[in-house]
Amino acid sequence: MNKLKVGYLSLVKGSWINESLESQRAKALQALGSLDCEVVDCGKLVQNEKEAAEVAGAFSDAKVDCLLVHFITFSLGSIVPMAARKLNVPVIFWSEPEPPMEGGRLAANSFCATNMNAHALWRMGMKYSFVYGTSETARARLESQFKVICCMKALNALRVGSVGGRVPGFYTSNFDELALLEKFGIQTEKLTMLELIEDARNILSGEQNSASGIVDDLKNNGVAPEEINKLAALYAAFVNASEKHNVDAFAVRCWPEFGDIYGIGVCAVLGLLTDNGIVAGCEGDVLGTVSMLMGEMLSGSKPFFCDLISFDENENTGIAWHCGAAAPSLCREDCEPELCKHSIMDGGGAKGVVCEFPLKPGPVTMLRLGERRDGGYRLFVAVGEAQKTEQLLKGNPLKIKFERDIKEMIGTIVDNGIEHHYALAHGNIAEELKLFSKWLDIEIL
Numbered sequence: 001m002n003k004l005k006v007g008y009l010s011l012v013k014g015s016w017i018n019e020s021l022e023s024q025r026a027k028a029l030q031a032l033g034s035l036d037c038e039v040v041d042c043g044k045l046v047q048n049e050k051e052a053a054e055v056a057g058a059f060s061d062a063k064v065d066c067l068l069v070h071f072i073t074f075s076l077g078s079i080v081p082m083a084a085r086k087l088n089v090p091v092i093f094w095s096e097p098e099p100p101m102e103g104g105r106l107a108a109n110s111f112c113a114t115n116m117n118a119h120a121l122w123r124m125g126m127k128y129s130f131v132y133g134t135s136e137t138a139r140a141r142l143e144s145q146f147k148v149i150c151c152m153k154a155l156n157a158l159r160v161g162s163v164g165g166r167v168p169g170f171y172t173s174n175f176d177e178l179a180l181l182e183k184f185g186i187q188t189e190k191l192t193m194l195e196l197i198e199d200a201r202n203i204l205s206g207e208q209n210s211a212s213g214i215v216d217d218l219k220n221n222g223v224a225p226e227e228i229n230k231l232a233a234l235y236a237a238f239v240n241a242s243e244k245h246n247v248d249a250f251a252v253r254c255w256p257e258f259g260d261i262y263g264i265g266v267c268a269v270l271g272l273l274t275d276n277g278i279v280a281g282c283e284g285d286v287l288g289t290v291s292m293l294m295g296e297m298l299s300g301s302k303p304f305f306c307d308l309i310s311f312d313e314n315e316n317t318g319i320a321w322h323c324g325a326a327a328p329s330l331c332r333e334d335c336e337p338e339l340c341k342h343s344i345m346d347g348g349g350a351k352g353v354v355c356e357f358p359l360k361p362g363p364v365t366m367l368r369l370g371e372r373r374d375g376g377y378r379l380f381v382a383v384g385e386a387q388k389t390e391q392l393l394k395g396n397p398l399k400i401k402f403e404r405d406i407k408e409m410i411g412t413i414v415d416n417g418i419e420h421h422y423a424l425a426h427g428n429i430a431e432e433l434k435l436f437s438k439w440l441d442i443e444i445l
Helices: 021-033 049-062 079-087 110-123 139-155 177-184 193-204 225-244 257-262 267-275 286-299 406-415 430-440
Strands: 004-011 037-041 066-071 091-095 128-132 159-163 187-191 249-252 279-281 304-312 317-322 338-341 352-356 362-371 377-386 396-402 422-426
Touching: 004 021, 004 049, 004 079, 004 139, 021 037, 021 066, 021 139, 037 049, 049 079, 066 079, 066 110, 066 139, 079 110, 091 110, 091 139, 110 128, 128 139, 128 430, 139 286, 139 430, 159 286, 177 187, 177 286, 187 193, 193 225, 193 257, 225 249, 225 267, 225 352, 249 267, 249 286, 267 279, 267 352, 279 286, 286 304, 286 362, 286 422, 286 430, 304 396, 304 406, 317 406, 362 396, 362 430, 377 406, 377 430
Parallel strands: 004 037, 004 066, 066 091, 091 128, 159 187, 159 249, 249 279
Antiparallel strands: 304 317, 304 422, 317 396, 338 352, 362 377, 362 422, 377 396
């Protein structure tokens, strides 16, 4: 993702200025400078509407992505509504704890300033969020907030290639193309399987350079050399299509035709694409692919497109799985990814190529963006701890111990008709997803 451009507005009330405030401002800028963002500084302790108007104009010229309002002390209530309206970007209020109270004058009144300005923006119908803490303690919270806004910004520039549409009977892969564009700014490019396959065949015939080196580090468990060559050529064809159509991710109709027309399954190719910067989802599921993109942007880890295939009420665990399209970098550390024949296609064991391994353990978040029946979007979120998982079945399994009672979670899934494809991200990003839903008016489950 591109760096977020943050407009930093440090506010004080003129009658409360003292020698410590510049030090607080300097510490705040130092903390912001340690984050992966570009800070556009207001340049001073802003005291009044005239100064604030000048700063807002400079922020507008700089095209900041969000406005960070740092209440170093209390400030005039007309400043923030003016700046928020002019900039029309997400607003983050930052208040610091009140200095020690020792019987003297009120020293800062920082939180009260947030309280007052939150009311103003609420009345104006504008979105805002809140961070509380010193420059040291608020840093992680600010970083989390910036990630969410950066994710929203990145989605707004995305193009997803829908290759072949959805697979037969999978209504869970349906989506409203224009609603996706209107809500998130995500464009969808319709591509045919034949375009990808023809390009792969040209690569195989020597008209273009092959990308055979892409699988050199992967163990081969019974996959024929000609299938490996086809895999490498198909991978190169997807990369070509990404460049040709300016596509950032793919949702691929991976069955039933692909194996019949091209001779191999596309599964391992999808995992390799995801590992190398082009997120690729299965079974033509565009919103499933968008869920993967969200998970990757907020967690920094490669996403896993999966089904929830089993659960144990006594252990409070569930098994996430898919047939072999996981990114090889997600493999459990003491295991090795293996290129294998597909366990399901043509009855199993007949054609390649999948990449099989159990996924690595650790904190995980399972998420699914979906459409509401009455319009708008909803987001399902479940957090858990991925267990050390054996190769329980062919493909990519992962056993997860969920935080929430599994019976309640399954009830939420079934009663609300949640789509059966999920994105799994390593790391707990529940708070970021809650904030994402708040900014974009998405129902969260």
